[in-house]
Amino acid sequence: MLKPSDNLVDAIYADLRLKLQRSAVSPTDRLVDTEIANAHGISRMPAREALLRLVSEGYLVGTTRGFAVRELSLEDISGLFEVRRQLEPRAAACAARDMTPDIEAEITAAMNRVERALSESNIPALLAANVDFRNAWLKAVNNPHMAATISRFIDYFQSVRLGTFADPGAAYQYIDGLSRIHAAFLAHDPLMVQDRMTLFMFAAEEAYLSVRRRQLQEAETARPVRRRIQKRGTA
Incomplete structure (x- = not known):
């Protein structure tokens, strides 16, 4: 339950955003304001405002039965990756230049959790550790608007990311790319980070498009099949 002193809308928004980042909300799930309010022991309006904020930012869409994760078309994926390639490699290079020992320790700890989760085939833990790695290096980006924009664009992919990590081959390829970026961060080599992040972006786009096509x-x-079942039910 949220504390009375908390800003209820912000707190619920942050909770839902974290669940979206970790793919804890599937495309078939429906987020209903009354259910969220009851779960937090609050009134309906703060929950609805938080949901509408997520709609305005492009994470959710309204349906007749609540709110659902926005599903991406193939064109959406290609367009979003085009924007990400313009932002992330350069931002990561700046992060490598300005990274502090504390942030370096954070990304290393996150990378260790990523590798452990992959070895255990623990997809929820893998998703969570992947988010932690991203959030850690973004702390070294001195432009907060850039960091927030990158975070938002990455989060749009949560409905596809789960399918990517569920494929062992794609997951290992993804984590191998992440490991190479991690090594470049530890070397404090901006050009190496920029090059590896660019290659990572192209590989990730290919993997996401493959999953979405499937x-x-x-x-x-x-x-x-659903139509035939419905016809039998009405016969």
Whole structure:
């Protein structure tokens, strides 16, 4: 339960945003303001305001049964990665230049958790550690507007990220790229970080597009089956 002194809207927003970052909300889940309010022991309006903020930022969409995760088209993924490639490599290079020992320790601890979660096939822990790694290096970006924008664009991919990490081959490739970026951060080499982040972006885009194509194909295949079931139910 939230404390009375908390800003309720901000607190619920932060809680929901963290769940979205960690892919704890699936595309089939529905977020309902009354259910969220009851879970936190508060009135409905702060929960609804937090949900509407997430809608305005592009994370959620309204449905007849509550709010749902925004699902990305193939064009969305390509367009978002185009923006990310303009921002993240340069920001990461600046982070490598300005990284403090404390932040370096944070990204190393996060990388260790990433590798442990991968070895244990613990996808929720892998998602959480991946978010921790990203948030740690973004602390070294001195432009807070840049850091916030990068964080927002990365979070748009949460509905696809779960499918990527569920594929062992894609997960190992993803973590290998992350490990190379981590090594470049430890070397405090801005150019190396920039180059490795750029390569990482291209590989991630390819993996995300592959997962999303498969999701769309599976949805298309399932559609006639659902229609037949519905027809039997009304016969």
